[in-house]
Amino acid sequence: MAKVAVVGAGMTRFVRRAQETGRELAWxxxxxxxxxxxxxxxxxxxxxxxxxxxxxxGVHMKGEYLSDGSGAWHKPCIRCFVGGxxxxxxxxxxxxxxxxxxxxxxxxxxxxKMSSTYPHxxxxxxxxxxxxxxxxxxxxxxxxFALEMNRYMTVHGITKEEIALVAVKNKKNALxxxxxxxxxxxxxxxxxxxxxxxWPVNRLDVSPASDGAAAVVMCAEHVAKRVSExxxxxxxxxxxxxxxxxxxRDLYYPRYVEYAARMAYEMAGIREPRKEIHIVxxxxxxxxxxxxxxxxxxxxxxxxxxxxxxxxxxxRDGDLPVCPSGGLLGVGNPIAAAGLMKVCExxxxxxxxxxxxxxxxxxxxxxxQAWGDLMQVGTVIILGV
Amino acid sequence: xxxxxxxxxEVRTWSGAVPIEHxxxxxxxxxxxxxxxxxxxxxxxxxxxxxxxxxxxxxLYCERCFAKTADYRDLEARGTVHTFTVAHFDLDxxxxxxxxxxxxxxxxxxxxxxxxxxxxxxxxxxxxxMEVEAVFLPPARRTGSILDIAYFKPVV
Ligand SMILES: [Zn+2]
Numbered sequence: 001m002a003k004v005a006v007v008g009a010g011m012t013r014f015v016r017r018a019q020e021t022g023r024e025l026a027w028x029x030x031x032x033x034x035x036x037x038x039x040x041x042x043x044x045x046x047x048x049x050x051x052x053x054x055x056x057x058g059v060h061m062k063g064e065y066l067s068d069g070s071g072a073w074h075k076p077c078i079r080c081f082v083g084g085x086x087x088x089x090x091x092x093x094x095x096x097x098x099x100x101x102x103x104x105x106x107x108x109x110x111x112x113k114m115s116s117t118y119p120h121x122x123x124x125x126x127x128x129x130x131x132x133x134x135x136x137x138x139x140x141x142x143x144x145f146a147l148e149m150n151r152y153m154t155v156h157g158i159t160k161e162e163i164a165l166v167a168v169k170n171k172k173n174a175l176x177x178x179x180x181x182x183x184x185x186x187x188x189x190x191x192x193x194x195x196x197x198x199w200p201v202n203r204l205d206v207s208p209a210s211d212g213a214a215a216v217v218m219c220a221e222h223v224a225k226r227v228s229e230x231x232x233x234x235x236x237x238x239x240x241x242x243x244x245x246x247x248x249r250d251l252y253y254p255r256y257v258e259y260a261a262r263m264a265y266e267m268a269g270i271r272e273p274r275k276e277i278h279i280v281x282x283x284x285x286x287x288x289x290x291x292x293x294x295x296x297x298x299x300x301x302x303x304x305x306x307x308x309x310x311x312x313x314x315x316r317d318g319d320l321p322v323c324p325s326g327g328l329l330g331v332g333n334p335i336a337a338a339g340l341m342k343v344c345e346x347x348x349x350x351x352x353x354x355x356x357x358x359x360x361x362x363x364x365x366x367x368x369q370a371w372g373d374l375m376q377v378g379t380v381i382i383l384g385v
Numbered sequence: 386x387x388x389x390x391x392x393x394x395e396v397r398t399w400s401g402a403v404p405i406e407h408x409x410x411x412x413x414x415x416x417x418x419x420x421x422x423x424x425x426x427x428x429x430x431x432x433x434x435x436x437x438x439x440x441x442x443x444x445l446y447c448e449r450c451f452a453k454t455a456d457y458r459d460l461e462a463r464g465t466v467h468t469f470t471v472a473h474f475d476l477d478x479x480x481x482x483x484x485x486x487x488x489x490x491x492x493x494x495x496x497x498x499x500x501x502x503x504x505x506x507x508x509x510x511x512x513x514x515m516e517v518e519a520v521f522l523p524p525a526r527r528t529g530s531i532l533d534i535a536y537f538k539p540v541v
Contacts, residue, residue: 074449115410
């Protein structure tokens with residue numbers, strides 16, 4: 001398979017309400033990614049846009065809407081969409097655009113403007129549920145995830161205190177991120193005492209709603225070697241779909257993440273992920289999801305992720321740094337852009353450019369993961385130098 | 386299989402809506418554009434310093450070369466009818482009591498234009514190439530919306 005590299009990355013600040021339109025945010029991130037690669041639009045052969053539900057921005061066919069700000073004028077362009085998993089799927093799509101041999105250089109842009117939905121983006125989520133069996137109950141994602149969190153906690157005997165440590169860690173890491181929406185350190189007590197949204201989910205267990213964009217530039221090997229002194233290679237990709245009949249799953253374990261991870265590990269030739277992955281950016285819209293996903297990624301045994309967290313293993317200077325960026329819980333969660341932010345973070349970390357967030361010990365390989373649709377899609381990308 | 390259902394109640398149905406409301410920002414370039422409409426009754430254009438492409442409504446960046454645009458300038462809200470149509474039905478397929486005239490107006494002195502209503506003219510008198518100008522609402526009633534322009538009318 002043809003080798004594919006990431007050679008540039010960029011992102012906007014993540015904020016609660018941006019004055020910029022979605023396409024203006026997309027341009028800021030895309031331009032920054034190109035500038036960081038020392039390339040211009042003329043060097044770009046094709047564009048991949050990732051954006052989650054149209055309902056957030058309030059623009060149907062958001063791919064077409066974002067195309068100008070994403071550099072797609074007079075170029076082949078496609079928009080991908082797998083809900084929350086979009087931000088990691090978009091670079092996977094960029095990868096196969098290039099691995100196929102069709103394109104040499106692809107600009108990948110992810111954007112979400114969630115502040116447009118009024119009064120709150122949760123209102124848009126009701127439309128993803130089945131219109132006859134579920135929507136009549138008025139579900140929102142908070143209580144859907146509360147069901148999953150409760151199941152996860154109960155099966156493994158994990159406490160809310162142990163889970164809150166994830167929120168504490170990620171929000172602290174985000175203090176070092178110049179694009180971060182949240183700028184406050186919190187304690188376990190703060191998390192437990194924050195407003196109860198849907199038991200067992202309190203407000204600080206959840207990432208904020210955000211506006212923002214992120215972008216990366218991907219190249220074929222022969223281009224990467226010419227334009228970049230430090231290309232970061234795509235070593236593995238994986239994606240997987242479980243049943244959308246979520247009453248047919250046991251919610252305590254994300255099987256779809258495991259299968260996506262196995263696909264990526266096989267491609268990367270990884271046999272012992274816990275030893276061979278040096279940085280992890282799992283999807284963390286809720287604090288328990290980081291733990292859930294670490295288990296699905298086979299980076300620890302089922303039910304063990306909470307202990308790794310308590311032991312400090314997942315701290316930035318720990319043995320397995322998890323969400324050194326600050327994650328969605330800290331940096332913010334403009335859905336698709338948040339997933340791609342994780343890929344940007346790996347790019348900066350693996351090149352030693354993460355500044356105050358730099359993980360010590362020259363990490364050589366990182367993994368980013370996202371998850372979405374009706375909680376049953378897993379997307380995984382492994383980058384290495 | 387191609388039977389047409391004329392009464393939806395004859396099959397088991399479920400009625401529902403996709404009830405989502407939005408609050409949009411006009412953006413960085415949009416802010417300049419709509420302030421000029423509201424405060425001065427003018428349209429604003431800008432230009433790409435790299436390739437010279439002209440944008441009306443103004444854009445923050447040039448989509449062709451990604452440069453930040455410059456030279457924001459006021460233009461009179463006058464132009465020519467690039468093309469037009471006469472609408473006889475509304476969005477829900479109901480016949481309009483009065484047909485409505487819509488045109489794409491190329492604004493003089495710019496490479497861009499806007500789509501808007503035509504007024505003070507009979508459909509039979511409109512032609513492509515006709516010179517038109519915007520009729521603005523009185524300043525006190527303007528809100529910074531594209532509907533601060535009531536319609537375009539022929540220049541007499
Ligand atoms: Zn230009």
